[in-house]
Amino acid sequence: xxxxxxxxxxxxxxxxxxxxxxxxxxxxxxxxxxxxxxxxxxxxxxxxxxxxxxxxxxxxxxxxxxxxxxxxxxxxxxxxxxxxxxxxxxxxxxxxxxxxxxxxxxxxxxxxxxxxxxxxxxxxxxxxxxxxxxxxxxxxxxxxxxxxxxxxxxxxxxxxxxxxxxxxxxxxxxxxxxxxxxxxxxxxxxxxxxxxxxxxxxxxxxxx
Numbered sequence: 577x578x579x580x581x582x583x584x585x586x587x588x589x590x591x592x593x594x595x596x597x598x599x600x601x602x603x604x605x606x607x608x609x610x611x612x613x614x615x616x617x618x619x620x621x622x623x624x625x626x627x628x629x630x631x632x633x634x635x636x637x638x639x640x641x642x643x644x645x646x647x648x649x650x651x652x653x654x655x656x657x658x659x660x661x662x663x664x665x666x667x668x669x670x671x672x673x674x675x676x677x678x679x680x681x682x683x684x685x686x687x688x689x690x691x692x693x694x695x696x697x698x699x700x701x702x703x704x705x706x707x708x709x710x711x712x713x714x715x716x717x718x719x720x721x722x723x724x725x726x727x728x729x730x731x732x733x734x735x736x737x738x739x740x741x742x743x744x745x746x747x748x749x750x751x752x753x754x755x756x757x758x759x760x761x762x763x764x765x766x767x768x769x770x771x772x773x774x775x776x777x778x779x780x781x782x783x784x
Contacts, residue, residue: 600635600657605738605767606697607634611641614727614763614778615694619645623725626691629717631680632698636662636673642694643673650690652678681709684716693717693724697765700728700739711750718783724755726779727765733775747779756782 600607611619618624619641626647630639633651635658642649643666651673653659662675678686680698693714702710714724731741744760751757758780764773 596653597655597657600655600661603768604634605769608766608768609637611637612696612727612764612766614765614776615641615696615725618725623723624692624694626722627689628692628694629683629690630694630696631683631714632695633662633675634658634696636665636675638694638696639673639675640665640669640671642692643671644669647692649673650688651675652680652683652686654679681706681713683713686717688717689719689722690717691719691722693722695724695726695728697727697729697739699726700742707750711755715754715783720783722783723758724779724781724783726781727763727776728779729765730762730775730777732762738774742777744777747777747781751781754784756784758782 615638624642624645624647628639628642628647628649630636630642630649630651633639633653636651639649639651639662651662654677656677659675659677666673666675699707699710718724728742729739731743733741747760748757760777760779763776763778765776766773
């Protein structure tokens with residue numbers, strides 16, 4: 577989720593999997609040790625259904641949230657250290673969830689379909705080209721009627737530290753073909769480096 581601070585006016589490059597893995601030698605800003613409130617609310621409302629994929633799962637809190645409500649849950653992340661921590665959490669909590677070191681830009685190669693995809697802080701790390709690749713990747717892993725729930729930095733968030741801010745127009749544009757944007761609502765995104773949450777968008781996007 578976090579990135580090196582960009583130069584003024586620059587679009588930062590997406591960190592590599594090695595960059596992200598190194599961050600897990602400590603506690604990254606997004607690793608709050610519990611699910612984000614927006615996703616907890618989704619689980620409590622019954623919105624999570626079927627086979628669940630936590631994409632860019634980090635240490636697995638949202639896959640474990642889904643497993644905790646008796647759903648078949650998979651988490652993927654490019655950082656092996658994060659995946660190892662997620663597996664340990666599952667064991668410690670007595671929850672059944674699968675965690676895989678995997679590239680989110682290559683979801684079709686998993687050879688699986690997911691009814692629900694959760695994304696906390698992944699979409700907003702991509703540059704324009706990888707953003708388009710990611711949407712195509714999702715399309716190959718989500719059947720018609722499946723839903724993608726995305727929590728990302730909002731352009732309402734002040735400052736220029738961290739990842740790119742995302743506008744509602746960019747979300748609509750990215751998912752214009754083969755998807756239906758059902759809602760985009762303001763939501764808090766909690767981080768470890770501030771007691772105040774980041775201003776984020778929670779998007780609900782259905783596969784057409």
